[in-house]
Amino acid sequence: MTDPSESPSLTKESLWGHLGELKRRLKVVAIAYIASFAFWTLIPAQALDPAALLTGTYRPMVAIVVDNAASLGGGKISIISGSLTAPIEIYFLASAVMALVTSSPVIGYEIFRFVVPALYPNEKSLVGNFTTAFVGLFVGGAAVGYFLLTPAVIRFMSYWATIFNIQPVVTAGDYFGMVFITTGATAIAFTAPAVFVLLVQLGIISSSALTKNRLIVYLGLYIAIAALTPEPIVGHFGMFFPIVILLEISAVIARRIEKKRGKVGGGEGSTQKDTCAYCGARKYPGVEFCPSCGRAAE
Numbered sequence: 701m702t703d704p705s706e707s708p709s710l711t712k713e714s715l716w717g718h719l720g721e722l723k724r725r726l727k728v729v730a731i732a733y734i735a736s737f738a739f740w741t742l743i744p745a746q747a748l749d750p751a752a753l754l755t756g757t758y759r760p761m762v763a764i765v766v767d768n769a770a771s772l773g774g775g776k777i778s779i780i781s782g783s784l785t786a787p788i789e790i791y792f793l794a795s796a797v798m799a800l801v802t803s804s805p806v807i808g809y810e811i812f813r814f815v816v817p818a819l820y821p822n823e824k825s826l827v828g829n830f831t832t833a834f835v836g837l838f839v840g841g842a843a844v845g846y847f848l849l850t851p852a853v854i855r856f857m858s859y860w861a862t863i864f865n866i867q868p869v870v871t872a873g874d875y876f877g878m879v880f881i882t883t884g885a886t887a888i889a890f891t892a893p894a895v896f897v898l899l900v901q902l903g904i905i906s907s908s909a910l911t912k913n914r915l916i917v918y919l920g921l922y923i924a925i926a927a928l929t930p931e932p933i934v935g936h937f938g939m940f941f942p943i944v945i946l947l948e949i950s951a952v953i954a955r956r957i958e959k960k961r962g963k964v965g966g967g968e969g970s971t972q973k974d975t976c977a978y979c980g981a982r983k984y985p986g987v988e989f990c991p992s993c994g995r996a997a998e
């Protein structure tokens with residue numbers, strides 16, 4: 701049996717081990733992001749059409765994304781540079797965003813692998829389910845923001861310009877800033893239900909935090925959306941109502957989780973397990989750390 705007096709040394713060794721592991725994970729993440737950034741900024745778009753490599757002007761791969769984003773206007777608005785530095789700013793902004801998107805699987809995997817060893821078996825399944833839901837909602841939110849919400853905002857604003865016989869002209873910085881901000885904000889906002897359900901599963905909050913404070917929660921949500929999205933009608937309400945629906949669905953799921961937890965943990969005669977939740981080794985009274993794996997025994 702491990703001497704309890706050795707616990708501090710185990711803690712210190714474990715700390716340095718975690719820091720070393722974190723350093724390795726961050727290095728992989730940095731390499732993945734830099735490689736993705738280099739792909740979007742340096743690889744020529746003509747690489748997709750080898751015959752075009754010897755003709756025409758060099759255009760980076762990110763130009764495909766910028767062209768697609770410009771087409772969201774449907775020809776209803778005119779985009780001008782606005783400043784000499786605007787094109788290069790868009791070049792780096794779009795490349796940075798796309799590098800984050802394309803390297804996100806590596807980032808998510810490294811975070812998952814770093815966190816998993818410190819979790820109980822049941823918590824590992826929670827993290828797995830949360831990761832799946834988070835990624836799905838993030839991608840779904842990005843798709844809604846890019847393919848539905850952004851074009852709707854552009855059409856709505858150009859419609860009013862037509863009513864007053866105003867030529868809709870926008871600077872490149874304002875236009876692409878709106879596209880990326882709307883898409884990114886929608887993607888992040890759509891993940892709120894997954895975070896809420898995870899917090900309920902971990903027992904940090906209860907479902908009543910939403911159900912009993914709807915007015916405050918939704919008012920704060922609308923204020924946050926209004927601060928992030930530039931257009932006050934389609935942009936605000938187009939993002940607000942889908943998130944409200946998702947949060948209400950998550951509240952139903954959270955209540956079911958709490959009811960199930962009450963049935964499992966509410967019975968009488970339950971006793972605390974005398975084995976380590978991490979490795980299954982036997983625990984001993986008065987010993988803070990598991991004698992087998994060295995982790996804190998609960």
